[in-house]
Amino acid sequence: MTWETVIGLETHVELATKTKIFCSCTTEFGGAPNTHCCPVCTGMPGTLPVLNKKVLEFAVKAGLALNCAITRHSRFDRKNYFYPDLPKAYQISQLYLPIARDGAVDIRTGPGDKTIRIHELHMEEDAGKLVHDPWLNQTRADYNRCGVPLIEIVTEPDFRTADEVIAYLEKLKETLAYLGVSDCKMQEGSLRCDVNLSVRPQGSLELGTRTEMKNLSSFKAIARAIQYEARRQIELIEEGGRVAQETRRWDENKDASFAMRSKEEAQDYRYFPEPDLPPIELDPDCVDALRAAQPELAEEKRARYQADYGLSDYNCRMITSDQALAALFEGLVALGAPPRQGANWIMGEVLGALSQHAMEPKDMALTAPTLARLIALVGEGKLNRNTAVKVFEAVFDTDGDVDAYVRAHGLEQVNDGALVREVCARVLEANPQSVSDYRGGKEKAFGFLVGQAMGELKGRADPQAVNQALRALLE
Amino acid sequence: MKLRELTALELGAVIKKGEVCVREAVQAALDAVAAQDGALNAFITVAGERALCRADKLQAGVKDAQSPLYGVPMAIKDNICTRGVRTTCASKILGDFTPPYDAAVVEQLADAGAVSLGKLNMDEFAMGSTSETSYYGPVKNPWDLARAPGGSSGGAAAAVAAGMGWYAIGSDTGGSIRQPAAHCGVTGMKPTYGTVSRYGLIAYASSLDQIGPLCRDAADCAAVLDVLMGHDCRDATSLPGLDSDWNGSGPRADYGHLLERLTGDVRGMRIGLPAQCFGDGLDGAVRAAVLGAAQVLKGRGAEIVELSFPVLEYAVPAYYIIAAAEASSNLSRFDGVKYGWRAEEYDGLADLYRKTRTQGFGREVKRRILLGTFVLSSGYYDAYYKKALQAKAVIKDAFDRAFEGCDLLLTPVTPSPAPRLGDSLGDPLSMYLGDIYTVSVNLAGLPALSMPCGLDAEGMPIGAQLIAPHFGEGAALSAAHAFQLDTDWHRRAPKGGEAP
Numbered sequence: 001m002t003w004e005t006v007i008g009l010e011t012h013v014e015l016a017t018k019t020k021i022f023c024s025c026t027t028e029f030g031g032a033p034n035t036h037c038c039p040v041c042t043g044m045p046g047t048l049p050v051l052n053k054k055v056l057e058f059a060v061k062a063g064l065a066l067n068c069a070i071t072r073h074s075r076f077d078r079k080n081y082f083y084p085d086l087p088k089a090y091q092i093s094q095l096y097l098p099i100a101r102d103g104a105v106d107i108r109t110g111p112g113d114k115t116i117r118i119h120e121l122h123m124e125e126d127a128g129k130l131v132h133d134p135w136l137n138q139t140r141a142d143y144n145r146c147g148v149p150l151i152e153i154v155t156e157p158d159f160r161t162a163d164e165v166i167a168y169l170e171k172l173k174e175t176l177a178y179l180g181v182s183d184c185k186m187q188e189g190s191l192r193c194d195v196n197l198s199v200r201p202q203g204s205l206e207l208g209t210r211t212e213m214k215n216l217s218s219f220k221a222i223a224r225a226i227q228y229e230a231r232r233q234i235e236l237i238e239e240g241g242r243v244a245q246e247t248r249r250w251d252e253n254k255d256a257s258f259a260m261r262s263k264e265e266a267q268d269y270r271y272f273p274e275p276d277l278p279p280i281e282l283d284p285d286c287v288d289a290l291r292a293a294q295p296e297l298a299e300e301k302r303a304r305y306q307a308d309y310g311l312s313d314y315n316c317r318m319i320t321s322d323q324a325l326a327a328l329f330e331g332l333v334a335l336g337a338p339p340r341q342g343a344n345w346i347m348g349e350v351l352g353a354l355s356q357h358a359m360e361p362k363d364m365a366l367t368a369p370t371l372a373r374l375i376a377l378v379g380e381g382k383l384n385r386n387t388a389v390k391v392f393e394a395v396f397d398t399d400g401d402v403d404a405y406v407r408a409h410g411l412e413q414v415n416d417g418a419l420v421r422e423v424c425a426r427v428l429e430a431n432p433q434s435v436s437d438y439r440g441g442k443e444k445a446f447g448f449l450v451g452q453a454m455g456e457l458k459g460r461a462d463p464q465a466v467n468q469a470l471r472a473l474l475e
Numbered sequence: 476m477k478l479r480e481l482t483a484l485e486l487g488a489v490i491k492k493g494e495v496c497v498r499e500a501v502q503a504a505l506d507a508v509a510a511q512d513g514a515l516n517a518f519i520t521v522a523g524e525r526a527l528c529r530a531d532k533l534q535a536g537v538k539d540a541q542s543p544l545y546g547v548p549m550a551i552k553d554n555i556c557t558r559g560v561r562t563t564c565a566s567k568i569l570g571d572f573t574p575p576y577d578a579a580v581v582e583q584l585a586d587a588g589a590v591s592l593g594k595l596n597m598d599e600f601a602m603g604s605t606s607e608t609s610y611y612g613p614v615k616n617p618w619d620l621a622r623a624p625g626g627s628s629g630g631a632a633a634a635v636a637a638g639m640g641w642y643a644i645g646s647d648t649g650g651s652i653r654q655p656a657a658h659c660g661v662t663g664m665k666p667t668y669g670t671v672s673r674y675g676l677i678a679y680a681s682s683l684d685q686i687g688p689l690c691r692d693a694a695d696c697a698a699v700l701d702v703l704m705g706h707d708c709r710d711a712t713s714l715p716g717l718d719s720d721w722n723g724s725g726p727r728a729d730y731g732h733l734l735e736r737l738t739g740d741v742r743g744m745r746i747g748l749p750a751q752c753f754g755d756g757l758d759g760a761v762r763a764a765v766l767g768a769a770q771v772l773k774g775r776g777a778e779i780v781e782l783s784f785p786v787l788e789y790a791v792p793a794y795y796i797i798a799a800a801e802a803s804s805n806l807s808r809f810d811g812v813k814y815g816w817r818a819e820e821y822d823g824l825a826d827l828y829r830k831t832r833t834q835g836f837g838r839e840v841k842r843r844i845l846l847g848t849f850v851l852s853s854g855y856y857d858a859y860y861k862k863a864l865q866a867k868a869v870i871k872d873a874f875d876r877a878f879e880g881c882d883l884l885l886t887p888v889t890p891s892p893a894p895r896l897g898d899s900l901g902d903p904l905s906m907y908l909g910d911i912y913t914v915s916v917n918l919a920g921l922p923a924l925s926m927p928c929g930l931d932a933e934g935m936p937i938g939a940q941l942i943a944p945h946f947g948e949g950a951a952l953s954a955a956h957a958f959q960l961d962t963d964w965h966r967r968a969p970k971g972g973e974a975p
Contacts, residue, residue: 039576043808045569046556046578046675050711080804080851082828089807141812270851272860275682275801277711 001238002202005230006210007159007195008119011172012150013182014126014190015058021125021149022049022092029188033131033142041147043087048276051076055149056099056280057290058181059123062151063100064291065175066118072282074099076123076274081267084141085128093152095271098122099280105155105175106299107167116168117156124150145189151181157196157207162226166219169193170321174298178323186218193222198243199233208233209243213257215250225250229257301326309339315347324361325350331368337375345371349389353396365399373402382406384413384462414461417469420453424469427452438474446470478503479968483547483641483695490537490546497530497537497546500641501590504548507639508592515615515637517630519553520561521593529590536588543698543734545588550640552631553594554601555686556675557581560591564677565599565609568809568816568835578675579707580644580686587702592640596630599837600806601651601679603627604906605899608839613896616659617969618935622893625655631689632659636969642690642699646676648683649794650888650913653925656689657888657938660927662955662965663689664696667945668920669714670730671700672707678805680798681712683917692965693926693955697733700948704730729946736949737956742776744954746941747881749784752912758891764929764937765887768958772885775957780881786866786873787915793866794914795907796850796859802840803847809835842903871919874944883954884942886912888925892935912940922948926955927964936967 020027023040040047063070074097078090103118126148132139153172159165173184173191184191193216198208213229216222228250233243245263250256296304298320305316320326325346332342350371354361374392377383383391383406394405406412414420427449428435437445453466478486478500489495505523512518526548533546540546551557554564556574558581563569577585584591598608606614606629614629616622617637624633628645632655635643645652647665656663664687671686678684688699707713716730748769753762773779811817811831818830836844850859877884890909899906916923921942928939939958943951959965 039574042813044574044576044814045562045564045572045677045808046574046673047576048674048710048712050709078804080807082807082810084810084812084824087808087813089810090804268853270804270848270853270856272800272804272851272856275680275712276678 003199003230003234004202004204005160005197005199005226006157006207007165007197007226008157008210009153009155009159009165009168010194010196011153011169012192013062013153013172013176013184015055015149015151016180016182017052017054017058017149019052019054020147021052021055021123022147025147027148031144033140034144036144037146041087042143043089049092049274051277051280052149055123058149058179059099059121059151060282060287060290061179061294062153062176062181063103063121064287064294065179065297066100066103066105066121066153068100068103068118068121070100070282070287071097072284073097073279074282075279076277077271078274080270083127084139085130085146087128087143087146091125091127092274092277093124094122096273105168105171107164107171109161109163109167114158114164116158116164119154119156121151121153124152126150157198162223165195165226166223169219169222174321178295178297180295192216195222195226195229197226197229197233199230199237209245211243211245212247213250214247214260217252221250221252224255225257228255232257298326305329305339309333309343311339311343315343318351319343319346322361324364328361328366328368328371332372332375335368335372337372338379341375341379342371345375345392349392353393364396366396367399370395370399370402377402377406381415381462382413383411384460386463387411387413387459411460414457415465417465420457420461420465421469421473423456424453424466424473427456428470428473435474479507479638481641482691483549484543484698486641487543487545487547491540491543493537497534497590498527500546501526501530501548501592504592504638504640507637511617511637512639514620515617515633515639516612517596517614517633517637517639518550518593519563519565519596519609519611519630522560522591523593525560526590526592533588533590540588542587542702544702546590547588547641548590548592549584549642549644550592550595550631550634551581552597552628552643552645554597554646554677554679555580555644556677557591557594560594562594562677563611564601565597565611566809566836566840567610568831569677570610570816572815574675576675579672579709580703581675583702583705584644589702595628595634595643595645598627598629598651599840600677600802601627601646601648602802602839602843604650604654604909605894605896606630606655607896607900608837610837615896616893618660619893619933621895622935623658623896623899625658625889625893627651627655628663628689629655632656632661632663635659635661635689635691638968642688642695644686644699644703645689646679646684646686647917648679648685648798649917650910652687652689653888653913653923653938653940654910656925657927657940658893658936660936660964660967660969661689662692662696662924662926662959663687664700664924664948664952665916665922666700666704666948667714667922668917669712670704670946670948672705672710672713674707674709678801680801681805682801683794683798685917692959693924693952694734694737696924697737697952697956700952701731701733704948706730729949733949733952737953739953739957739960740776741772741954741957744772744777744883744950745780745881746772746777746954747780747782747877747884749782749787749877749884749886751784751787752886756890757887758931760929760931761887761889761891761937764931765885765939768926768928768939769885771958771961772954775961777954782877782880784873784877786869787911789866790870790915790918791907791911793863793870794910794918795846796863797867797918799843799847800851800860800863801847803844803851806836806840806844811835839903867918870915874915874919874921874942878944882943882950883947886940886942888912888938888940892931892933892937916942921945922951924951924955926958927967928958928962929964930967936964
């Protein structure tokens with residue numbers, strides 16, 4: 001029998017606000033334990049939450065970008081459960097009236113394009129962290145993360161493969177980063193993903209029993225976990241067993257998942273409306289204003305680059321995959337660089353240098369004016385492409401002055417035809433063997449002669465011009 | 476001068492004039508505490524040294540004092556956080572809890588020159604109607620030591636009645652200010668929900684809790700409410716005021732002007748008597764005293780209107796479902812992990828929770844946590860909690876309709892005078908039913924006060940309740956003030972409780 005895997009995702013994204021969702025403590029990552037806390041976020045008796053308006057704004061922006069309907073009358077609910085990382089013993093979340101619902105995200109994978117439906121997006125607070133000390137057999141609570149604002153984005157069970165899941169997560173990450181609402185760093189926990197997975201016979205319309213998988217700390221882990229869990233469920237069913245509805249924990253080291261708790265052990269969270277926070281009434285004008293102020297997202301940029309600049313689909317995707325790269329590209333175009341050349345420089349030298357330095361685009365020093373100047377010098381014939389690459393490498397780290405570097409190192413292109421001819425003639429004279437090899441049909445010898453001439457010219461000549469001069473002399 | 480006989484405003488005036496110094500007033504109150512509180516148990520914590528220090532500090536600023544309550548000694552219910560002074564909620568579980576912050580009202584009172592004598596006994600976590608559920612022992616009624624003072628602000632009512640401070644700050648979730656005020660012969664008011672910040676009030680039922688004063692008379696209540704009412708950005712349910720924070724939509728409150736409105740003029744005011752509040756189950760003496768109060772107000776020119784309030788019977792069940800549900804969640808944080816009391820021996824996390832909460836909470840608190848947990852459980856939410864919210868909406872509508880035909884409602888506060896100690900503990904259901912006249916006010920978020928209006932045959936005080944529409948504190952206090960101009964029930968003091 002052929003089996004179909006059905007996957008839905010619950011993704012928690014930490015919002016990039018400066019302060020927490022219900023108090024004014026910082027959201028900065030790290031910090032000594034329990035130093036980013038106050039009586040409100042540690043749930044001291046008598047304290048009350050007050051909603052950070054920025055959280056609402058970011059959630060609405062995210063909802064709009066995911067094509068959701070924004071809920072005009074929304075509110076918070078309490079999710080009640082006991083755990084030492086949750087100081088109030090309830091999490092302020094949204095169950096009954098989430099801020100956004102019924103969205104859609106288009107993704108692209110090898111087999112083609114697909115739309116993933118978004119069930120809902122809601123706001124909630126993060127919990128703290130428990131640190132276990134096996135040496136002392138003690139568990140200590142760190143409440144720094146308590147009250148860090150999150151949005152949870154829940155999809156419909158629309159995924160069929162791990163590739164689709166990764167494509168969706170990449171798209172989500174890209175969109176939220178473009179909006180500036182989250183930096184989506186999985187390693188710092190600002191993007192966390194739970195996978196709901198079931199299998200069913202191909203063609204069946206009924207959903208199988210699903211499991212929920214947690215503790216997925218990288219895209220790679222997600223892909224591995226999906227493959228593992230689908231295989232586990234299929235084997236279980238084929239052996240005549242039944243899939244139990246349960247929560248499972250992915251163990252990256254063991255490359256396997258383990259049951260955490262079953263449906264019977266599932267907690268009753270006793271959700272009810274949070275009485276300490278009044279309902280949220282969103283003014284439609286406010287939502288319209290946010291909609292109007294949304295930045296151009298990656299997809300829109302891609303379409304525009306293709307239509308206006310004729311860039312290839314691949315180049316468009318690469319450049320728009322990161323907001324800093326897209327900004328660099330648009331900066332180059334604005335400064336008069338030919339779009340295709342700008343794109344080529346980014347695809348080649350910029351991405352190469354970034355990967356060599358293991359650096360994020362947003363952290364690089366290089367600015368559009370510097371790269372634009374370099375491109376202009378090549379365009380004007382003042383630098384040859386190879387020398388320009390050397391200049392690029394020299395200015396990349398510190399966004400150095402291109403003109404000053406070129407002057408200081410005497411790198412201007414030699415455009416003096418007579419000088420080139422003179423040097424070429426000298427090279428031919430000095431290498432009679434190569435000349436006769438070339439004349440005897442060895443094309444390789446020509447390359448050697450070009451190299452010799454370029455060397456004499458310290459690489460500053462236009463290689464094309466050297467080629468032509470040599471051929472003319474040899475003929 | 477007999478300080479004991481002065482109201483808070485009168486004492487404030489003589490302090491201002493320099494006829495009495497703040498230390499004298501504080502010392503008199505502390506003497507009263509020393510003389511009586513062994514029997515009454517109204518205080519959990521007496522902060523005498525602190526109060527005397529504060530008195531001397533305040534004395535230096537007497538000339539520049541703005542507040543009419545400057546230098547007047549008072550006390551605070553022990554569910555309101557006081558920085559550096561232990562705040563127990565009358566529970567074992569918070570027995571060693573000293574907040575590092577003041578409640579908003581404590582800051583406001585400090586700004587107005589109040590001197591706190593300490594923290595007042597109450598029902599544990601404000602759950603109870605007799606102040607007998609306190610871990611620190613029951614409060615006694617100063618009018619009869621064999622009786623309860625009412626609750627949950629029983630320590631507050633007993634302290635004011637016995638002259639242990641000139642006013643007290645309580646909280647009212649279902650009648651917890653008005654009912655003990657009635658049983659102890661003092662005047663107490665729960666203002667409109669959202670007009671006094673709840674920041675620092677340890678929550679029982681967040682959507683119903685409201686802080687308010689217990690005083691000698693209506694004028695003192697007005698003066699204290701002028702201090703307490705106001706917008707607070709730390710409480711998201713706090714309502715914007717008329718002048719500063721109001722954004723042009725929604726309700727608005729006119730803060731800080733209650734005292735100047737007490738004209739005593741009730742001519743043309745329509746006072747409604749809901750038939751359902753004078754039906755079966757009401758003690759004869761209470762009925763007579765409350766109807767007598769109506770006649771007094773009529774005598775001053777008010778118009779008495781009879782009306783029907785058909786949904787009263789839903790108030791108690793709706794209240795106990797909503798309050799218990801919220802309480803079950805609000806009290807979850809007392810788990811022995813972060814602060815407060817922790818079970819001494821336990822085996823693992825679940826056992827730590829179980830033992831701490833089993834041993835740390837009293838019976839009534841556990842009863843309500845269980846009730847609240849049950850009504851919020853999966854499968855029961857719609858049948859109980861959601862229904863209760865619907866009943867709440869119906870009750871709100873019924874009040875809106877009632878206020879189309881009158882300006883204030885006059886009702887009893889309790890079906891009968893103060894119960895004997897121990898009578899209620901074994902019969903929680905009848906204790907709950909005793910809240911019939913007060914809980915609907917909290918469900919609708921309305922302001923209401925309780926004023927003394929008579930004594931029964933055994934000499935126990937009886938209270939009358941005046942309920943106003945939202946933001947109608949001024950009208951209710953004005954009517955109570957008018958009543959108190961013509962009567963002296965509010966000046967009666969329990970025998971034996973004479974302070975020096």
